Amino acid sequence: MTEIVFEHVAHRYGDVPVLEDVSLRLAERRIGIVGANGSGKSTLARMVNGLVQPTSGRVLVDGLDVARRGREVRRRVGFVFTDPDNQIVMPTVREDVAFTLRRHRLPADQAAARVDDALETFGLSDLADRPAHKLSGGQKQLLALAAVLVARPAVLVADEPTTLLDARNARIVGEHLAALPQQLVMVTHHLDALADFDRVLVVDAGRIVADDAPAAALEAYREVVA
Amino acid sequence: MSSRSTVRDLAQIAVFAALIAGLSLPGAIPIGSLGVPITLQTLGVMLAGAILGPRKGTLAVTTYVVLALIGLPILPGGRGGLGVFVGPTGGYLLGFILGAFVIGWCTARLLPRYRILPALLVTAIGGILAIYLIGVPWTAVTVGIPLDAAAIGALAFIPGDLIKVVVTVLVASAVHRAWPGIIEPKPWPWAAAKAETDASGAPVDPEASGRPAVADPSVQQDDRS
Amino acid sequence: MIGFAVPGTSVLHRMRPGVKLALLAAAVTVLAVLRDPVQLAVALALSCALVPLAHLPLRQTARQVTPVLWLLAVAVPVHAWFGTWPDAAAMGLRILTAVTLAAVFTMTTKVEALLDTVQAALRRVPWIDAERVGLVLALTIRCVPLLAAIVREVIDARRARGVGGSLRAIAVPVIVRSLRTADAFGEALVARGYDD
Incomplete structure (x- = not known):
């Protein structure tokens, strides 16, 4: 397991505190993060791979300081965003998956084999040469997943990956996420998806207000929301 | 500032190039209580310069033009390909690039304050004058008619262009207040020369130079992040 | 394509x-x-x-x-x-x-063939980063349908509230959404390993 450590981490946006004094050690395989909109949970998730930097404190991934060794950290930590439309950067499905490997300096045949493999895993092989914008919402999120996992990261951070999907597609994407061998840190509003998780954090107003097994944490979350 | 683009710059360039395409595709749409039809392509060109500045704005428009010539159907009416370039209206595509550069260059010098009247003036110079400066002679030469005849033909578009200039400035003014730092403010050449003599003379009290000077460092930092 | x-x-x-x-x-x-x-x-x-x-x-x-x-x-x-x-x-x-x-x-x-030709030609120009130019061209092609949809939605929304209306009522929401889209793409490129 990769060890993700937050040491007295705070983040302010101008004068507004977004996260305050968060200290954590995450080494479980399935970690859920829940919280109301604007609670700071997305910021917390983005800090794991350096998309947002702490204004004080440190974030370490396997001992690497995210602020200083961002590139190495991002090789280990893949990130899936809420809206796949803003994550797909190439015109066609195959090109987009291949884009992730551009800077990995793999031999061409190895890279191509990995891309085919990732497309196969997420059921996209038949769509490989389609323009990405012609895919359905669920297919786009699967493409985003394939494009992140083709790099074989040790950890996957997902920020509300199913929020924009209809129930059926949310279930399909959820099943793919559950089947991953990777360590998973997932921000979500779908509380039932967290039932088998090892640990759930509840974020409220920039603080971790509960940190427990799913049942107990979600109980605490319902109290915060109520 | 380094002349090399950051990843964020690249994303802004690509999105604005695509935005000009998106604005070109609907063709003419009715505007105002009279429902006068107006095309939005040059609005996109002016906005690229006024919002992204000289380097990113010019690159966004160049990207749009290159992709249109390569054969993407992103010109008004879903046209595209080299045929447009060899025809009588090809000069306007080059004029767009010059126009965005002129607007961007001047806008960087109007910031951080971006006063409306000078902004209207420079946006009209870049968004109308600079574009026609290449477009009209190109038409005159390819069609083989006198310059003034070609210019008279272009006059019909001026009222619509003026509306687009006003809208560009109003939008840019709101954007630069809400998102400071998209364009790095620069001094006018004559002001830069003056600042140099000032610096070599007595030390300038930073407090005395007023708000813009105080705002500058934070703006530049934002641009790099 | x-x-x-x-x-x-x-x-x-x-x-x-x-x-x-x-x-x-x-x-x-x-x-x-x-x-x-x-x-x-x-x-x-x-x-x-x-x-x-x-x-x-x-x-x-x-x-x-x-x-x-x-x-x-x-x-x-x-x-x-x-x-x-x-x-x-x-x-x-x-x-x-x-x-x-x-x-x-x-x-x-084909557009792809021409893109390749453009990039191959640019690779010979020392002061141009051909890889970045290629990325911008590809990212733009990817973004055209997204931005076209944004423009269409904004024009339709305005039409739903009554015919006519000002050009500014189109331009403001279009620009705000464009800038947000650009920020999101910038973040996504970094997350996907394309940091400077």
Whole structure:
């Protein structure tokens, strides 16, 4: 397991505190993060791979300081965003998956084999040469997943990956996420998806207000929301 | 500032190039209580310069033009390909690039304050004058008619262009207040020369130079992040 | 990919895009020097002969050329008014020939192939980062449908609230959403390993 450590981490946006004094050690395989909109949970998730930097404190991934060794950290930590439309950067499905490997300096045949493999895993092989914008919402999120996992990261951070999907597609994407061998840190509003998780954090107003097994944490979350 | 683009710059360039395409595709749409039809392509060109500045704005428009010539159907009416370039209206595509550069260059010098009247003036110079400066002679030469005849033909578009200039400035003014730092403010050449003599003379009290000077460092930092 | 290219195996389809582009440039230069309407009419006939040679569908080719016909319908009489009818005819034929040749080029050349050619050419320019130019071009192609959808939604929303309305009511939401989209893409590129 990769060890993700937050040491007295705070983040302010101008004068507004977004996260305050968060200290954590995450080494479980399935970690859920829940919280109301604007609670700071997305910021917390983005800090794991350096998309947002702490204004004080440190974030370490396997001992690497995210602020200083961002590139190495991002090789280990893949990130899936809420809206796949803003994550797909190439015109066609195959090109987009291949884009992730551009800077990995793999031999061409190895890279191509990995891309085919990732497309196969997420059921996209038949769509490989389609323009990405012609895919359905669920297919786009699967493409985003394939494009992140083709790099074989040790950890996957997902920020509300199913929020924009209809129930059926949310279930399909959820099943793919559950089947991953990777360590998973997932921000979500779908509380039932967290039932088998090892640990759930509840974020409220920039603080971790509960940190427990799913049942107990979600109980605490319902109290915060109520 | 380094002349090399950051990843964020690249994303802004690509999105604005695509935005000009998106604005070109609907063709003419009715505007105002009279429902006068107006095309939005040059609005996109002016906005690229006024919002992204000289380097990113010019690159966004160049990207749009290159992709249109390569054969993407992103010109008004879903046209595209080299045929447009060899025809009588090809000069306007080059004029767009010059126009965005002129607007961007001047806008960087109007910031951080971006006063409306000078902004209207420079946006009209870049968004109308600079574009026609290449477009009209190109038409005159390819069609083989006198310059003034070609210019008279272009006059019909001026009222619509003026509306687009006003809208560009109003939008840019709101954007630069809400998102400071998209364009790095620069001094006018004559002001830069003056600042140099000032610096070599007595030390300038930073407090005395007023708000813009105080705002500058934070703006530049934002641009790099 | 979206574009005007018609699949085929003709000589023109197989020719390398760079070579084809050079031939087109040469042809347009020659056209610029020709003054005699008869010579230009022959040039137009030869250019039109390329259409069946490349097995291009007539209707699609015509669609590439018709917009310039409308322009010429005005420009040729204007030219004749200032000059002579033979000169006006020469001008009309010259433009029509150039546009036909360019249409044949566009319809026999895939966008991908041309992108590759552009990037290969840029790689020889020392002060240009060809990889970044390639990324911007590809990212733009990816973004066109997204931004076109944003513009369409904003125009439709305005229409739903009543016909007309100001241009500013379109421009403001379009720009705000564009800037947000750009920020999201910037973040996604970094997350996907494309940091500086």
